[in-house]
Amino acid sequence: xxxxxxxxxxxxxVLLHDAEGAVVTVETKAGVLIRGLLFEAEDQMNIYIKxxxxxxxxxxxxxx
Numbered sequence: 708x709x710x711x712x713x714x715x716x717x718x719x720x721v722l723l724h725d726a727e728g729a730v731v732t733v734e735t736k737a738g739v740l741i742r743g744l745l746f747e748a749e750d751q752m753n754i755y756i757k758x759x760x761x762x763x764x765x766x767x768x769x770x771x
Contacts, residue, residue: 716750723748731756 732742733754743759 720748720750720752723752723754 726745727748729745730742731745732740733756734740739762741756741759741762743756745754746757747755
């Protein structure tokens with residue numbers, strides 16, 4: 708990954724790549740919360756998560 712040159716990536720993409728290998732929580736457009744290990748992130752913000760611990764609906768406050 709290069710932050711210089713013609714194929715520059717923005718700060719959010721750099722932060723996403725830096726989070727690879729860490730446990731993250733992602734909220735989908737539908738309001739579902741997914742927590743797991745960020746295995747890989749692409750420059751288009753496609754992410755691959757392993758070891759998903761739980762999946763919650765944002766409207767269900769019991770698990771939060």
